[in-house]
Amino acid sequence: MAKIIYINSGEDQIPITVEYRKVKNINLYIKPPEGAVLITAPRSVSMKRLLKFAEEKTDWITRKCEEVRKRSRIKAEKPPESEITEEQMRHLERKLKEYICKWEPRMGVHAAQWTFRRMKTRWGSCTVDTAKIRINTRLALYPDECLEYIVVHELCHLIEPSHNQRFCAYMDQFLPDWRQRKERLRS
Numbered sequence: 001m002a003k004i005i006y007i008n009s010g011e012d013q014i015p016i017t018v019e020y021r022k023v024k025n026i027n028l029y030i031k032p033p034e035g036a037v038l039i040t041a042p043r044s045v046s047m048k049r050l051l052k053f054a055e056e057k058t059d060w061i062t063r064k065c066e067e068v069r070k071r072s073r074i075k076a077e078k079p080p081e082s083e084i085t086e087e088q089m090r091h092l093e094r095k096l097k098e099y100i101c102k103w104e105p106r107m108g109v110h111a112a113q114w115t116f117r118r119m120k121t122r123w124g125s126c127t128v129d130t131a132k133i134r135i136n137t138r139l140a141l142y143p144d145e146c147l148e149y150i151v152v153h154e155l156c157h158l159i160e161p162s163h164n165q166r167f168c169a170y171m172d173q174f175l176p177d178w179r180q181r182k183e184r185l186r187s
Contacts, residue, residue, distance in 0.1 A: 005047065007054050009062045016054050016061075018047070026053055028061070033072035035065030074187075088140040092116070095144050096135060099151040107174060109158040123185060124150040126157040142185065149181035 006013045016037040026045060029038040041050055054061070096114060104110050112131040119125070119136040123146075126133045133154045139147045152175045160167040171178045 003047070005051050005054060007051070007058050007061070009058055014058075014061060014065070018050055020045075026050065028054075028057060030061070030064045030068050032068050035068040035072075037061055037065065084137060084140045089116075089137070092135075092137070092140040092147065095147055096151065099148050103148075103152055103155055103174070107152075107155050107159070109155050111155065111158065124154045126154040128157055128161045131158060145181050146185050149175060149178055149185070152178065 003018045005016050005018055007016065014037060016039055018039045018041065020043045021040045023040055023042055026039060026041045031038060039050055039054060100111070100114065110131070111133045113133070115132070115134050116137045117134045119134070123136045123139060124134060135150060139150060153171065156167055156170045156174070159170055175181070
């Protein structure tokens with residue numbers, strides 16, 4: 001059975017749902033779209049200890065709740081993917097071909113296949129073993145520079161599969177402003 005505790009954040013009180021579960025640790029979650037706060041904990045942890053845990057994380061909770069609410073508002077303002085027009089998809093396909101022709105020779109790599117896919121959590125993906133790259137159709141709703149960033153990002157995986165320092169060095173080499181482009185996708 002869930003219980004509610006409250007922490008003070010400035011003039012506001014933040015309600016936190018507490019659920020005892022068969023878990024080993026105290027876990028803290030911020031749930032979209034409203035930024036609801038959930039703590040799950042082992043049955044052996046006292047409510048007093050959970051309140052102290054939450055109070056120690058007040059600043060983090062406040063910040064993350066606002067981020068989740070902001071992301072949810074932005075998401076609600078964007079047109080759903082079903083509203084991507086045929087013209088937008090044709091433009092996306094043209095730009096993808098342009099970027100492939102530009103970047104594969106510069107980077108010395110070649111993707112065996114490029115496809116478009118509706119994805120919820122990724123802008124692109126690369127299967128290194130088969131050199132197949134998938135691009136999120138939602139990029140049709142973003143500036144072309146975002147698509148170019150994703151193309152270079154996925155091609156870099158053909159050189160370095162993981163997101164380590166070597167990968168970042170390749171991104172810096174090929175597309176020095178990649179971090180700004182990445183941030184643009186997030187905002």
